[in-house]
Amino acid sequence: MNKKNKRKMIFANKIHREIFLLILMASLLPSLIITFSLYYLIFGVTATQFAFPEAIAYNIIPAARKVRMILLASFPTSILLILTLAYKITHRIIGPFDRIIRELDECIEGKKERHIRVRKTDKFWPLVDKINKLLDKCKK
Numbered sequence: 001m002n003k004k005n006k007r008k009m010i011f012a013n014k015i016h017r018e019i020f021l022l023i024l025m026a027s028l029l030p031s032l033i034i035t036f037s038l039y040y041l042i043f044g045v046t047a048t049q050f051a052f053p054e055a056i057a058y059n060i061i062p063a064a065r066k067v068r069m070i071l072l073a074s075f076p077t078s079i080l081l082i083l084t085l086a087y088k089i090t091h092r093i094i095g096p097f098d099r100i101i102r103e104l105d106e107c108i109e110g111k112k113e114r115h116i117r118v119r120k121t122d123k124f125w126p127l128v129d130k131i132n133k134l135l136d137k138c139k140k
Contacts, residue, residue, distance in 0.1 A: 012091065013094060013098060015094055015095035015097070016091070020090055023082070023090070024083060027079055027086075028079065031075060031078065035075065038067060042063055043060060044128060088102060096122040096123065096124040100117060100127070100128060104131070115132040116135075
């Protein structure tokens with residue numbers, strides 16, 4: 001694959017996609033459980049408290065509309081925020097991982113004799129720093 005086109009891919013590799021899907025499930029499942037629990041709480045508990053069906057309708061329907069509007073606004077927003085942050089964090093982990101592997105392969109083949117470079121914001125910066133020190137020591 002061409003290096004220029006690799007940045008345009010949504011996921012860097014299979015590991016990136018798996019981590020992202022794990023985070024997606026970890027955010028969606030609790031959110032859905034809370035949503036259904038909240039609806040059950042409003043309808044189930046309120047319905048058992050009233051003896052007259054018309055009183056139930058007068059109290060539950062406005063409450064359900066308010067809850068529905070709050071959930072429709074907050075659920076997608078919170079999931080989108082979680083996924084955006086997860087994507088940025090996983091990209092800072094998986095991108096450098098692939099680069100470290102590729103550059104170490106080049107060092108092994110003798111095509112590269114300089115240090116491995118990653119951004120200081122990448123999560124593997126301490127590892128790369130130690131690898132570079134090891135490479136310097138091996139050259140001596």
